[in-house]
Amino acid sequence: MSPALPSTKRARAVTAVAACALLAACVVGPNFHAPAAPPVTRYSMAGDDANIGPTQAAVGDKVVSEWWTLFHSPALDQLVRQAIAGNPTLAQARARLEASRQAVKAEDGRLIADANAGAERERANLNAFSGGAFSTPIQGFPAFPTNPEFNLYSIGATVSYNLDLFGGLKRRTESLRASEEEKARELDAAYLTLTGQVVAQALTIADANIQIQALNDVNANDRSDLDMIRKARAAGGASAADVAQAESQLAQDRSAVPAQRQRLAAARHQMAILLGKTPAEWAPPDFDANSGSLPAVLPVAVPSELVHSRPDILEAEAKLHAATADVGVATANLYPNINLTASIEQSALTPGSLFNYASTGWNFGAGLTAPLFHSGELTAKKREAEADARAALDAYEQTVLTAFAQVADILTSLANDNQSYADQTVALDAANARVEMMRKGYAAGGVSAYQLLEAERDWRRTRLLLNQQGFGRYADAAQLLLATANVPPGVAEGAVPLAANP
Numbered sequence: 356m357s358p359a360l361p362s363t364k365r366a367r368a369v370t371a372v373a374a375c376a377l378l379a380a381c382v383v384g385p386n387f388h389a390p391a392a393p394p395v396t397r398y399s400m401a402g403d404d405a406n407i408g409p410t411q412a413a414v415g416d417k418v419v420s421e422w423w424t425l426f427h428s429p430a431l432d433q434l435v436r437q438a439i440a441g442n443p444t445l446a447q448a449r450a451r452l453e454a455s456r457q458a459v460k461a462e463d464g465r466l467i468a469d470a471n472a473g474a475e476r477e478r479a480n481l482n483a484f485s486g487g488a489f490s491t492p493i494q495g496f497p498a499f500p501t502n503p504e505f506n507l508y509s510i511g512a513t514v515s516y517n518l519d520l521f522g523g524l525k526r527r528t529e530s531l532r533a534s535e536e537e538k539a540r541e542l543d544a545a546y547l548t549l550t551g552q553v554v555a556q557a558l559t560i561a562d563a564n565i566q567i568q569a570l571n572d573v574n575a576n577d578r579s580d581l582d583m584i585r586k587a588r589a590a591g592g593a594s595a596a597d598v599a600q601a602e603s604q605l606a607q608d609r610s611a612v613p614a615q616r617q618r619l620a621a622a623r624h625q626m627a628i629l630l631g632k633t634p635a636e637w638a639p640p641d642f643d644a645n646s647g648s649l650p651a652v653l654p655v656a657v658p659s660e661l662v663h664s665r666p667d668i669l670e671a672e673a674k675l676h677a678a679t680a681d682v683g684v685a686t687a688n689l690y691p692n693i694n695l696t697a698s699i700e701q702s703a704l705t706p707g708s709l710f711n712y713a714s715t716g717w718n719f720g721a722g723l724t725a726p727l728f729h730s731g732e733l734t735a736k737k738r739e740a741e742a743d744a745r746a747a748l749d750a751y752e753q754t755v756l757t758a759f760a761q762v763a764d765i766l767t768s769l770a771n772d773n774q775s776y777a778d779q780t781v782a783l784d785a786a787n788a789r790v791e792m793m794r795k796g797y798a799a800g801g802v803s804a805y806q807l808l809e810a811e812r813d814w815r816r817t818r819l820l821l822n823q824q825g826f827g828r829y830a831d832a833a834q835l836l837l838a839t840a841n842v843p844p845g846v847a848e849g850a851v852p853l854a855a856n857p
Contacts, residue, residue, distance in 0.1 A: 382522030383690070384683020385744075387533075387676045390751060392662045398655075398763040403770075416654030417664075420546075420846045421853055422836040423554050426829075428647030430640045434630065435553045436853065439546070441631035448538075448545040449848060455535040462528045513698040523687030530680035537673035539844075543666035546847035549629065551837045556626045558833065561642035562826040563619035568643075569822055570612050573815045577605035580811060583797070584804050597804035604808055608815065653769075653832055655762070656839040662755055664841040671747075671754040678740070678747035685737040692724050762838050769831045776824040783821050786814040 397414075423435050439445065519525060581601040587593035624634045640646075662668050698718055726733055793810040796802030846853065 381520065382525050382683065383686045384522070384526055385679055387529075387679040389672055390662075390675075390748070392659045393755065393759065395658050395759070398658060398759055399766055400763060403763065403767050413652050414655045415657050416652075417656060418654045418836050418840040420840065420842045422840045423550055423833075425650040425653075425836065426554075426647040426833075428557075428642075430642065431554065431557050431647060434557065434626070434639060435550050438549055438553045438629045438631075439849075439853070442549050442629055443631055445542075445545050445549050445847075448542040452535070452538040452542050452848065455531070455538040459528065459531045459535050462524075462531050509700055509702040513696065515694060515696040518693045518695065520692055521687040521690040523684050523692070526680045526683030526687060530677045530684065533673050533677035533680060537670050537677065539848075540666045540670035540673055542847045543842040544670060546842055547666060547837055547840055551833065553626065553629050554833045555830070556622045556629065557639075557642050557646075558826065558829050559622040560619060560626070560639065561644065561646055561829075562822070563615050563622060564641055564643045565822050565826075566615045566819065567612060567619070569818055570608060570615065573608050573818070574605065574612075576811060576815075577601070577608050580807065581605055583794075587797075587804070592800060593804050600804065600808055604812070649829060650832060650836075653835055654839070655766075655835065656841065658759065661758060661762070661839060665758055665839070666842060668751075668754055668758055671751040675744070675747040675751045678744040682737070682740040682744050685733070685740040688733050689726060689737065694724070758838070762835070765831055765835045765838055769828070769835065772824055772827045772831055776821070776828055779817060779821040779824050783814075783817045786810070786817045790814045 421432075424432055517524060581598070584593050584597050584601045588595065588598050623639055626639045627634045627637050630637065656664055662672075696718075699715065701715055790810050793802050793807045797804065797807045
């Protein structure tokens with residue numbers, strides 16, 4: 356048993372231990388607090404038309420991670436799920452998240468004691484000493500043997516512990532954890548981007564098919580008009596100019612079909628890429644007007660919840676958290692630090708005597724490091740970290756403003772597209788009626804070929820515009836769902852399976 360310390364020394368020891376404990380509990384630098392949500396209750400600006408017509412926005416409802424299922428298309432649902440499973444970009448985001456997690460684990464290991472063990476056998480040769488100046492015995496030391504080669508066996512362990520007096524390691528770990536959160540939210544954003552791209556390409560395929568069908572109907576009407584005008588020409592009721600005008604109109608309308616076919620092909624090729632396949636080894640289904648339906652209700656998160664659910668906002672918040680923690684790291688570097696080390700080693704010339712008491716050696720030490728001649732550099736590093744944190748805060752605020760403006764834009768776009776769709780529907784009904792009257796009038800000889808072709812041109816333009824407005828309404832609905840979608844933890848990573856097919 357060790358002898359008891361005198362009371363004065365014991366008091367000093369207790370004080371030293373207490374001081375170390377207090378210093379070890381000290382964590383310098385600012386503590387992170389998530390910024391408050393903007394104090395608003397709506398997205399649209401005063402004076403905006405937020406009445407989105409037959410499709411209602413249910414503000415306050417959560418958008419599920421499988422937001423595309425609201426379009427009620429089993430084929431679309433299957434494609435999105437295949438993309439989530441096979442898309443290379445999403446796989447990259449998952450790998451970056453795993454790398455960030457491992458970095459956190461590596462840093463966590465620095466917060467506890469470091470222990471290393473080792474064993475070795477050495478073969479030593481002392482010829483340089485035995486045949487040289489040291490071959491003559493020195494008083495108090497024997498001469499080296501004539502055979503200076505021998506084995507040395509050793510085994511031991513070393514333990515070190517960083518007291519982290521001012522919390523630099525803790526702040527570093529905090530920064531890495533925030534970076535891990537950033538990568539997780541980046542993965543969620545990649546998940547939403549991918550699903551949005553799949554839906555966008557499916558809508559493009561559907562719209563291109565609808566436009567091609569509409570153009571084929573237009574061309575059929577053009578051929579019918581051309582036949583009718585040619586017959587009238589043969590009977591003396593139309594001129595050669597009328598026939599030429601009808602032929603020109605047919606050629607113009609036929610020339611619009613290849614552009615839509617190219618649009619269809621490009622969307623199909625892009626869909627294959629999104630699913631991680633080459634265009635040659637896979638083909639998507641042909642979506643059309645009957646492939647799904649526009650949601651009657653579009654759930655929209657309230658503004659105060661959007662900042663806590665939208666991935667790009669959460670990613671910016673995580674970056675701000677990491678930058679704030681880095682200020683603590685830079686601040687801690689300005690102060691001293693203590694590292695405790697201890698080691699024990701067994702060394703012997705033969706394995707049998709390796710664990711004898713006489714073969715034991717040990718040491719214990721405490722090292723103090725403190726900045727002396729580069730405090731100016733460290734102070735500048737701290738100011739740099741503070742500036743980076745301010746920049747991260749500005750970036751966060753800009754991300755929030757952009758997100759709110761995006762939702763407001765989509766809501767007004769939905770309102771305007773719905774109004775245009777309703778107006779174009781009325782216009783198409785009127786154009787249909789006018790064409791019918793013009794056809795009957797031309798057959799009766801009371802309407803010229805020019806008037807008939809003008810009515811046909813107006814009908815064609817109105818029908819194509821109506822199709823475009825219909826596509827715009829679907830695209831707006833998809834963008835609104837994407838803008839406020841909520842991705843629960845683990846879904847984008849694949850740890851939590853998606854809900855069953857609709």
